[in-house]
Amino acid sequence: MEYNGIELKEFFKKSELIPAIIQDVQNNEILMLAYMNEESLSLTLKTGYTWFWSRSRQELWNKGAHSGHTQKVVNILYDCDEDTLLVKVVQNGAACHTGNRSCFYRELYNGSNKENENE
Secondary structure, three states: OEEOOEEHHHHHOOOOOEEEEEEEOOOOOEEEEEEEOHHHHHHHHHHOEOEEEEOOOOEEEEOOOOOOOOEEEEEEEEOOOOOOEEEEEEEOOOOOOOOOOOOOOOOOOOOOOHHHHHO
16 A cells, blocks of 8 residues: 555565554654554544554454543654654644553663662
8 A cells, every 4th residue: 555655665665564663743652652554554544543462362443442541643653664653643632542641651771870880
């Protein structure tokens, strides 16, 4: 499929799945990371709402179809290697299946941690 003069299959030369970083267009918060295949990217472009490929369920899923926490796509950017997408959205409700606004709510490392002062 071609979109805006770009062959979508070009994004999938290295892998059948590519990472899609989902970012809130209003405040630039990173909401989640999911994977897209050519079909989910095509559906996203066609509908204006995010579609992904579930690696665990091995099926397409439309974000918010069951929860109502939809992601209206504002624009999609791609990186210099053409193998990662940045999808800017208007988020309706929580982006994370846990009910958190963002999937990135737990901290692994903080440069000011006392443990790291001796390193």
